[in-house]
Amino acid sequence: GESVGLHLPTLSVQEGDNSIINCAYSNSASDYFIWYKQESGKGPQFIIDIRSNMDKRQGQRVTVLLNKTVKHLSLQIAATQPGDSAVYFCAENPYNQGGKLIFGQGTELSVKP
Amino acid sequence: EPEVTQTPSHQVTQMGQEVILRCVPISNHLYFYWYRQILGQKVEFLVSFYNNEISEKSEIFDDQFSVERPDGSNFTLKIRSTKLEDSAMYFCASSDRGGGNTIYFGEGSWLTVV
Numbered sequence: 001g002e003s004v005g006l007h008l009p010t011l012s013v014q015e016g017d018n019s020i021i022n023c024a025y026s027n028s029a030s031d032y033f034i035w036y037k038q039e040s041g042k043g044p045q046f047i048i049d050i051r052s053n054m055d056k057r058q059g060q061r062v063t064v065l066l067n068k069t070v071k072h073l074s075l076q077i078a079a080t081q082p083g084d085s086a087v088y089f090c091a092e093n094p095y096n097q098g099g100k101l102i103f104g105q106g107t108e109l110s111v112k113p
Numbered sequence: 114e115p116e117v118t119q120t121p122s123h124q125v126t127q128m129g130q131e132v133i134l135r136c137v138p139i140s141n142h143l144y145f146y147w148y149r150q151i152l153g154q155k156v157e158f159l160v161s162f163y164n165n166e167i168s169e170k171s172e173i174f175d176d177q178f179s180v181e182r183p184d185g186s187n188f189t190l191k192i193r194s195t196k197l198e199d200s201a202m203y204f205c206a207s208s209d210r211g212g213g214n215t216i217y218f219g220e221g222s223w224l225t226v227v
Contacts, residue, residue, distance in 0.1 A: 097169060112212050
C-alpha cells in the first residue's frame with residue numbers, strides 16, 4: 001500500500017552542525033513533496049517543497065534533495081540552531097489526488113547547545 | 114502573514130455527543146482540508162473540499178463525519194456521534210490551488226472523547 005516512512009525516529013545534533021533528515025516514499029505516482037516542521041502542540045509548518053521534475057531545491061538554511069530512482073527524500077538544515085528542535089515530517093502528494101498529502105511518521109530533531 | 118485559524122483549541126466531549134470543529138482558512142484560498150493526528154502518530158488525511166463539495170476523502174472519513182462551508186469564511190468539521198478513538202488533534206488546512214501546491218495548516222483543535 002501507500003506509505004511514507006522515515007529512516008530515523010530521532011536525531012540529536014550539536015548547535016552549529018548540519019542536520020540531515022531522511023524519508024523514503026513508496027508511491028511512484030507522487031509528483032510533489034513537502035517538508036513540514038511541527039513543534040509541540042502546534043500545527044505542521046511549511047518548510048520547503050520540491051516537485052518531481054527537480055532533484056534539489058534550496059531555501060534559507062534548508063535544502064531538499066529528491067532521488068526518484070530510489071524514492072528517497074532528504075532535508076538538510078545548515079548550521080542547526082536550538083529553534084530548529086522539532087519533529088520533521090515529509091509528505092507526498094500523489095498525482096491526481098488533489099491536495100491529499102500522505103505523511104511520514106516524523107523524525108524528532110534535538111539540538112544541543 | 115495570513116494564517117489558518119481554528120477553534121476551539123481544545124474540546125472535551127462525552128462519547129456519543131456531536132462535535133463541531135471550526136476553521137477560518139486563508140482568505141484567498143479555494144481548497145480546504147481536514148487532517149487528524151492521533152497522539153504520537155503521523156498526520157492523516159481526512160477530506161478535501163473545493164467548490165462546495167468534497168473532492169477526496171479517506172477511509173477514516175465515514176458517515177459520522179461531515180464538512181460544511183456555511184458562509185464565505187468558515188469551514189467546519191462535524192462528528193455526529195463521537196467515539197473514544199476519535200480523540201486526536203484535528204488540523205484544518207487550505208491552499209490557493211489544488212494538488213501540487215503548498216498547503217498551510219492551522220494550529221489544530223485537540224479533541225478528547227471521554
